[in-house]
Amino acid sequence: MAGIKDVATEAGVSVATVSRVLNSHPSVSEAARVRVLAAVEALGYRPNAVARSLRTDRTRTLGLVISDVLNPYFTELARSVEEAARALGYSVIIGNADERPDLQDHHVRTLLDRRIDGLLVSPTDGGSPLMLEAVRGGTPIVFVDRWIPGIDVPVVRADGRAAIGDLVAHLHRLGRRRLAIIAGPAATTTGSERVEAFRAALAAHGLPLPDEYVGQGDFQAASGRRATERFLALPEPPDAVFAADNLMTLGALDALRAHGLRIGADIALAAFDDIPWFVHTDPPVTAIAQPTGELGRAAVQALAGLIGGGAPPSVTLPARLVVRRSCGEAAPNPRSEQ
Amino acid sequence: MAGIKDVATEAGVSVATVSRVLNSHPSVSEAARVRVLAAVEALGYRPNAVARSLRTDRTRTLGLVISDVLNPYFTELARSVEEAARALGYSVIIGNADERPDLQDHHVRTLLDRRIDGLLVSPTDGGSPLMLEAVRGGTPIVFVDRWIPGIDVPVVRADGRAAIGDLVAHLHRLGRRRLAIIAGPAATTTGSERVEAFRAALAAHGLPLPDEYVGQGDFQAASGRRATERFLALPEPPDAVFAADNLMTLGALDALRAHGLRIGADIALAAFDDIPWFVHTDPPVTAIAQPTGELGRAAVQALAGLIGGGAPPSVTLPARLVVRRSCGEAAPNPRSEQ
DNA sequence: TGTACGGGTGGAATCGATTCCATGGGGGGC
DNA sequence: GCCCCCCATGGAATCGATTCCACCCGTACA
Numbered sequence: 167m168a169g170i171k172d173v174a175t176e177a178g179v180s181v182a183t184v185s186r187v188l189n190s191h192p193s194v195s196e197a198a199r200v201r202v203l204a205a206v207e208a209l210g211y212r213p214n215a216v217a218r219s220l221r222t223d224r225t226r227t228l229g230l231v232i233s234d235v236l237n238p239y240f241t242e243l244a245r246s247v248e249e250a251a252r253a254l255g256y257s258v259i260i261g262n263a264d265e266r267p268d269l270q271d272h273h274v275r276t277l278l279d280r281r282i283d284g285l286l287v288s289p290t291d292g293g294s295p296l297m298l299e300a301v302r303g304g305t306p307i308v309f310v311d312r313w314i315p316g317i318d319v320p321v322v323r324a325d326g327r328a329a330i331g332d333l334v335a336h337l338h339r340l341g342r343r344r345l346a347i348i349a350g351p352a353a354t355t356t357g358s359e360r361v362e363a364f365r366a367a368l369a370a371h372g373l374p375l376p377d378e379y380v381g382q383g384d385f386q387a388a389s390g391r392r393a394t395e396r397f398l399a400l401p402e403p404p405d406a407v408f409a410a411d412n413l414m415t416l417g418a419l420d421a422l423r424a425h426g427l428r429i430g431a432d433i434a435l436a437a438f439d440d441i442p443w444f445v446h447t448d449p450p451v452t453a454i455a456q457p458t459g460e461l462g463r464a465a466v467q468a469l470a471g472l473i474g475g476g477a478p479p480s481v482t483l484p485a486r487l488v489v490r491r492s493c494g495e496a497a498p499n500p501r502s503e504q
Numbered sequence: 505m506a507g508i509k510d511v512a513t514e515a516g517v518s519v520a521t522v523s524r525v526l527n528s529h530p531s532v533s534e535a536a537r538v539r540v541l542a543a544v545e546a547l548g549y550r551p552n553a554v555a556r557s558l559r560t561d562r563t564r565t566l567g568l569v570i571s572d573v574l575n576p577y578f579t580e581l582a583r584s585v586e587e588a589a590r591a592l593g594y595s596v597i598i599g600n601a602d603e604r605p606d607l608q609d610h611h612v613r614t615l616l617d618r619r620i621d622g623l624l625v626s627p628t629d630g631g632s633p634l635m636l637e638a639v640r641g642g643t644p645i646v647f648v649d650r651w652i653p654g655i656d657v658p659v660v661r662a663d664g665r666a667a668i669g670d671l672v673a674h675l676h677r678l679g680r681r682r683l684a685i686i687a688g689p690a691a692t693t694t695g696s697e698r699v700e701a702f703r704a705a706l707a708a709h710g711l712p713l714p715d716e717y718v719g720q721g722d723f724q725a726a727s728g729r730r731a732t733e734r735f736l737a738l739p740e741p742p743d744a745v746f747a748a749d750n751l752m753t754l755g756a757l758d759a760l761r762a763h764g765l766r767i768g769a770d771i772a773l774a775a776f777d778d779i780p781w782f783v784h785t786d787p788p789v790t791a792i793a794q795p796t797g798e799l800g801r802a803a804v805q806a807l808a809g810l811i812g813g814g815a816p817p818s819v820t821l822p823a824r825l826v827v828r829r830s831c832g833e834a835a836p837n838p839r840s841e842q
Numbered sequence: 843t844g845t846a847c848g849g850g851t852g853g854a855a856t857c858g859a860t861t862c863c864a865t866g867g868g869g870g871g872c
Numbered sequence: 873g874c875c876c877c878c879c880a881t882g883g884a885a886t887c888g889a890t891t892c893c894a895c896c897c898g899t900a901c902a
């Protein structure tokens with residue numbers, strides 16, 4: 167493959183001049199410019215990004231480490247991140263942590279080794295020494311969706327508090343009184359926050375949240391199934407189940423159906439994280455939708471700010487309730503479908 | 505950040521020795537080894553992958569350019585590719601082409617600039633001069649799922665022919681006679697192949713495939729909806745619709761439901777590409793499942809072979825029919841659910 | 843007419859690793 | 873006891889770009 171030297175020879179100038187043309191440095195004569203560009207064209211020259219990065223110490227690459235690529239929420243997040251990054255001239259390397267701290271660390275480490283310009287992370291666990299070290303080492307990092315308390319970097323996320331309040335009100339209005347939740351791992355912020363918001367919303371309606379109504383899940387479908395089974399085995403099972411992410415909802419759906427329950431009638435089901443498929447399930451699932459695209463864009467923006475030497479603020483966007491039929495009869499409020 | 509020089513100083517040896525220790529070169533004394541490793545530990549040294557790549561001309565990185573990340577099929581493919589690549593010590597950079605040839609070329613170009621060791625592509629269109637050039641230039645490339653005729657590289661894909669035959673037989677057995685298909689873009693191999701296989705299977709049962717029963721889609725949900733609307737507007741609408749990918753199936757589902765049709769009774773619906781959500785739709789959708797995980801693994805293996813200087817063969821794995829309820833009553837043959 | 847300034851240019855240093863080559867020293871074979 | 877070979881090691885070249893610095897030359901101003 168042709169190098170900058172070949173271009174220089176072909177154009178009859180020095181490599182310094184070629185470099186200047188390619189980086190649109192002002193001090194280049196028009197004559198030299200056209201000769202260089204012609205040589206570039208003739209040789210089909212493309213600058214070696216590796217060499218360039220070594221010299222400039224910038225890779226024009228961002229790392230994105232997410233907890234689970236198979237989760238449509240994160241897929242969509244990844245897509246919007248890539249889009250926003252591309253608009254700014256960055257490439258994105260995605261690492262899938264699969265909810266495993268060791269895999270997460272593996273990805274963070276290789277990304278740092280590759281000298282990415284910045285890192286976007288949705289941490290799987292509550293405290294990674296590696297990440298702390300990276301921040302101290304000066305790598306620009308932004309947390310998205312989830313975060314790690316004690317690590318002082320911008321956090322871009324959605325606040326589901328209000329939407330969870332709306333959901334509980336909705337359930338209450340439909341006559342549901344025994345509300346249960348399938349929580350995510352306590353080590354994740356989203357895992358614990360959603361339970362807390364749920365508990366607070368119940369309290370506002372004078373409802374209790376007994377321990378046996380808090381199922382422990384891990385954001386994967388199988389755990390949603392298990393937790394639901396356990397609920398149904400209780401002497402007094404709940405009449406509404408709220409799953410803290412979309413995959414666990416799927417598991418819950420399975421389990422409820424396996425028990426011959428009519429969802430929306432015998433028992434209500436709602437999800438955190440809305441996905442296109444919830445419109446098509448039987449019945450369509452009431453869910454709390456995050457502004458995923460905006461989260462991705464905001465995260466990239468914050469990271470770019472950090473890379474540029476600024477101190478971008480954290481961003482919190484509101485989630486909203488999308489009422490469908492899985493909690494009971496059709497939407498009594500205007501925020502239906504979409 | 506500490507460099508190899510700092511480690512050398514700290515350990516009291518030359519950089520050459522440090523490098524040898526890190527690359528487990530045999531000619532290093534035990535004494536030097538422990539001193540170097542201690543220094544590495546003490547300084548928290550991590551080799552600069554950029555510098556290393558410049559020198560060795562290997563980045564230990566693979567590029568994966570897929571047509572649509574939001575499509576669960578490709579998401580799963582990406583995941584298995586990353587997994588297999590990681591096992592071999594490679595990282596993966598994913599580029600999302602969004603079914604747009606220009607975006608695809610953008611990604612291929614930046615990946616080549618970054619000097620990735622090999623490229624995995626599921627092309628969005630039928631002929632990319634850039635890709636041809638890359639192959640000539642010596643970049644190892646493997647096509648996965650789709651391919652470009654005329655570019656001589658290994659192709660890893662699933663053959664849906666037999667499964668489509670099974671599907672048509674299934675529909676025929678259930679009394680369906682007016683079978684329509686929503687095809688993918690003719691520019692993609694999967695787009696045209698599936699129509700051909702469908703046509704051949706119909707012919708085997710003595711059934712015609714009139715032009716108005718071939719809807720033109722683009723692998724996106726909206727096109728599935730449009731094509732279905734058009735079918736339903738025909739004087740004699742089909743009594744079975746086969747969508748050539750999962751997203752178009754979603755669109756078809758929408759359209760059918762909007763017309764008040766009972767899927768599985770009034771009209772049959774089947775999909776190419778099975779996804780977890782098809783179990784939960786109303787009704788569960790009969791689909792043709794590809795061995796996605798194996799495809800990803802095989803593709804990485806082929807690419808690694810190519811990188812290693814070998815000439816790996818193309819791989820074709822069979823897809824299989826998964827019968828659910830969207831074509832009519834429950835599975836009359838043993839290949840149900842999964 | 844001399845000098846100062848600035849634009850265009852090339853040579854060479856540099857980024858951080860790997861690796862070739864030369865060298866010194868120790869051990870084994872004769 | 874001598875020589876040879878091989879192992880361990882360090883110096884220096886190298887990968888392909890960017891960029892500092894010095895130089896040349898032409899123009900404008902005093």
